[in-house]
Each structure stands twice: as structure tokens, then as C-alpha cells.
Amino acid sequence: MNKILSSSIKEVSKKIRSKELKPSDLHRASCNLISSTKALNAYIHTTENIGTHQAVASDTRQNDNKLLGDLDGIPIAIKDNFCVEGEPTTCASLMLANFVPGYSATVYERLKSNGVVLMGKTNLDQFAMGAGTVDSYFGSTRNIWGSEIMENYTLNGPVIPEGIKNRTNSDWYIAGGSSGGSAIAVATGTCFAAIGSDTGGSTRNPASYCGLIGFKPSYGLVSRYGLIPLVNSMDVPGILSRNVEDCLEILNSIAGPDEKDSTTVDRSFKSINLSSADLRSLRIGIPKEYSHPDLDEEVLNCWKRVSNLLEEAGATVVPVSLPHTEYSIVCYSILNQCEVASNMARYDGLEYGLRPIEMSSTEQLFAEARSMGFNDVVRSRILTGNYFLLTENYDDYFVKAMKLRRLISEDFHRVWEENVDLLLTPTTLSDAPSFKEFTAQDNQTQCSIQDYCTQPANMAGIPAINLPVTVSSRGLPISVQLMTSFMEDERLFAVAKCIEDAVQFPRLQLKNSELLD
Numbered sequence: 001m002n003k004i005l006s007s008s009i010k011e012v013s014k015k016i017r018s019k020e021l022k023p024s025d026l027h028r029a030s031c032n033l034i035s036s037t038k039a040l041n042a043y044i045h046t047t048e049n050i051g052t053h054q055a056v057a058s059d060t061r062q063n064d065n066k067l068l069g070d071l072d073g074i075p076i077a078i079k080d081n082f083c084v085e086g087e088p089t090t091c092a093s094l095m096l097a098n099f100v101p102g103y104s105a106t107v108y109e110r111l112k113s114n115g116v117v118l119m120g121k122t123n124l125d126q127f128a129m130g131a132g133t134v135d136s137y138f139g140s141t142r143n144i145w146g147s148e149i150m151e152n153y154t155l156n157g158p159v160i161p162e163g164i165k166n167r168t169n170s171d172w173y174i175a176g177g178s179s180g181g182s183a184i185a186v187a188t189g190t191c192f193a194a195i196g197s198d199t200g201g202s203t204r205n206p207a208s209y210c211g212l213i214g215f216k217p218s219y220g221l222v223s224r225y226g227l228i229p230l231v232n233s234m235d236v237p238g239i240l241s242r243n244v245e246d247c248l249e250i251l252n253s254i255a256g257p258d259e260k261d262s263t264t265v266d267r268s269f270k271s272i273n274l275s276s277a278d279l280r281s282l283r284i285g286i287p288k289e290y291s292h293p294d295l296d297e298e299v300l301n302c303w304k305r306v307s308n309l310l311e312e313a314g315a316t317v318v319p320v321s322l323p324h325t326e327y328s329i330v331c332y333s334i335l336n337q338c339e340v341a342s343n344m345a346r347y348d349g350l351e352y353g354l355r356p357i358e359m360s361s362t363e364q365l366f367a368e369a370r371s372m373g374f375n376d377v378v379r380s381r382i383l384t385g386n387y388f389l390l391t392e393n394y395d396d397y398f399v400k401a402m403k404l405r406r407l408i409s410e411d412f413h414r415v416w417e418e419n420v421d422l423l424l425t426p427t428t429l430s431d432a433p434s435f436k437e438f439t440a441q442d443n444q445t446q447c448s449i450q451d452y453c454t455q456p457a458n459m460a461g462i463p464a465i466n467l468p469v470t471v472s473s474r475g476l477p478i479s480v481q482l483m484t485s486f487m488e489d490e491r492l493f494a495v496a497k498c499i500e501d502a503v504q505f506p507r508l509q510l511k512n513s514e515l516l517d
Helices: 009-017 023-036 048-063 106-113 148-152 180-187 204-210 244-254 297-312 325-346 362-373 376-388 395-417 435-439 443-450 455-460 489-503
Strands: 043-046 075-079 117-122 153-156 193-198 213-216 236-241 283-287 316-320 422-426 464-471 477-484 507-510
Touching (some): 048 117, 075 106, 193 213, 193 244, 204 236, 244 489, 477 489
Parallel strands (some): 075 193, 283 316, 283 422
Antiparallel strands (some): 213 236
């Protein structure tokens, strides 16, 4: 069973179809592994009762030869800012610690209709405002890489790096964020894929730090219904998985228009088949602006290595320029905080959120609810966003930021018009920082560092994917990012598969079944 939990969805589905493996046995092993890896704090809330019911139903379909597809019986997890009917949905905040929605997110409903088994709701930074999963009301999520739990795993691949050192319990590597819980849930093998959200890189960043595939779809390809919003104009559901094929399996299950979300693209979605790209027909751009002054040398070498691999395989690799990139992080920060101020206004202690006891006025109720329910990061963004939206500041901040966002988007359009098919960049500027390194700077500063390479794709609404490539001298994953034009997600997967096959990144695999007992 230890090898099964480290396998691909396709491999496990084949065993379920042949009746070599019962979904209920797979679910039980996943539950035991969640308990054994609990110290990493991937999950806020496990859903063992739901999962047991779904696994037993999958057993029945298996016995009746009526399986719903390749996802039937497959354990998955979902970030705790997506609603699941009848289950707590907290956004990792005291404000929503007791919120139980009466409806489910479309992405979960579509996965459920394909027979998945829900393992639980995963940890995040409060209301997804962060890049480390260290600001959760329910505690920080730790990276498995460099942790004591890593001793129970081996690296399975043609090239096994040396020098991986475990950190102490007082200082550990972050998982990235804000979908760090989803990343660790997948990396440890407790599920085969997980849903995250991606507003400025919140799926790709933890994927980079945890050695996973992290996919941000084109804006509007996947429904946001049931995703508690952070920045409506940039939020998208994301996917974390251990390989490209698994990621695509999940996308094919959840993509397509949704009458409950007017921002979804109003065209039917045809499932994407994973085919090998003919790299000889592709032009791949290397944006010079992503050579950030703080880019780590090992990340730079990784970026060059993948560029060379693509060129050797026949692709035309060309330098390109996205001149407004250097302004994008400031633009993103302003727009983010403006939309946060608007979205957080609903949490007033009356209709939604924490309700303090014995308040003498409505104003005092509002103030006390927000003071108690939100952490400093959330309150800071609300205050700053409201400042930007003041009548006397609106044109100087919000309007100018919107104009700059258009220029950033036009940079990408111009590159596509120059017959460039994809862009290759780093995902993060370094490998995963330790907790002490990360928290030495405030949240806003860290987000400006962590989101530098990822948030432009959200500003432009284009698809992007993280691909792990190698392991650093500290024994931590290093990754690259691919981006392509709007609604060309299929092209992205084809090239991503080529890179995955070429680099053969080593995968974590349980050494034995002791953790499953």
C-alpha cells in the first residue's frame, strides 16, 4: 500500500478497475497516513465520515462494474476556502471558525460526481492572504522536505540528490502559500491531488517549494462558485498534483462553464488529451525582466538548464521583454488590497462571521467582531484598501493601478502577436526559506518577494504551471514556470509533459507501510 499511495491516479485507477484494490482500503490507508503526518499540519479539518461513505459507494460501483471513471475511489483534498455543504469552511480564520455552508463549490460538486473520496479541508494563510501558510488561525503548515517525517520517505527517480538535511523542530522550511496545506497533503501521499486557489501564485508557489505540479488555469475556465473570494478579478481554483497527467485528469473533471458563475467562459469544454508537443514548431520566450536581482544562482541555473533542454529538443528559444513587469507587484498589491477591503466588508458579526457577546451598539459590534476575528495581516489590507478607495485617493491609486494592469496584460498580448507560443520563467526566486528566514520580514514584504514571478499571470488572466526540476544544495525542490496565452491551456500541458519527462524530478515514496498502520 505504501507504493500505491505514491503512485499516479492512472495507476491506482487501473488497480481499482481490475479489482486488485478496494477504494475503502485505499481510503483507510490515506486516513492512517494523515494521522501519521499530522505534525506537518496539512489539514484543518478531516472528513473521515464523508470519505468513508464515498469510498463504500465506490466499492459498490466497483463490484457492479459501474465505476464513474478514472477518478472513482481516488482520495483528494480541498483548500478550506472552498465550501463543502455541511462541513466547516473556515478560511483559516477565527472569523469563520464556526461557519458551515449550506452549499458546495462547483469544483467539489464536479469532482464528487466523478466518484472522488474527500479526505479533508486543507490549511492556508488566513483568507488566503499570504505566501507561506504561516498565518493560519489553526497553526502553520510545515514542509515535508527537510522535516523529521522525511525520514519515512525515499526519493524515487533516476537521479537521487545527496545532502538533504533535516531541520530542527524550532526552525523548519515553509510549505509556501497560501495553498500550503493542499501542497503538503499531496506531497505526503495522503491524497493524489488537491484543489487550491491562486490569486497571485498561491498554487504555484507551494508547488515550487514542495516539488509538485501546480496549475493555474485561464481565468474563467474553472468556476469560482463556492470559493470564498479574496480578489474576484484574479482568483481562480488551482490544482496540485504529483505529475502532469494527474493534474490534467482533475482539470478535465472540473473545467467548463457554470451558470452559477458569470465569469466562466461561455463555451463548452472539451476534455484535453495529453499529447506530446512537437517542440520544433514552438517558439518559447525568455523574459529578461524575470532575471530579478535577488534571483538565487541555483534557480537561475535551473532556468537555463530547462531552456537548453527545450532548445536541444528542437524548440526555438528567444529573448523577449515584458517591460511593465517591474511595476506589476506594486500594481497587484494595490488592486489586491482594494478588492480585499470590499470583500471583507461582509464579515460584520451579524450575517456572517464571529459575533461578540454583550455589545452596546452596532458600531461596537462591527469593530469588536473584526478586531477579534481577523489577524493583523487581514486588518492591515482592509485598512490600506479602504485608504486607496477614498474619494480623494481613488484616481491616484485604484484607477492608475487598473490602467497599469491593462499595460501588463498588453505586454503579454504583444509577445503572443510576435509568434511566441509560451514563456519560461522561474516560479520563485529561491528554494523554500526556513520559517525564521521567512518571518524575519513582514507579510507584505514577503508577498512582494514570493509573488514576483507568479502574479503577472493572474493580472493577465493567462494559464501558468509550475514544474519541479531539480533539488538544491540544501536538498529542496527548485522549479520553473510555463505560461501561455489565454485559453491555450492544452498547449501548456503538452509542453509541461515534455519538460517533466526530460528532467525526471525524483518523487517522494513511503519506505514501508508502518505509517499506514
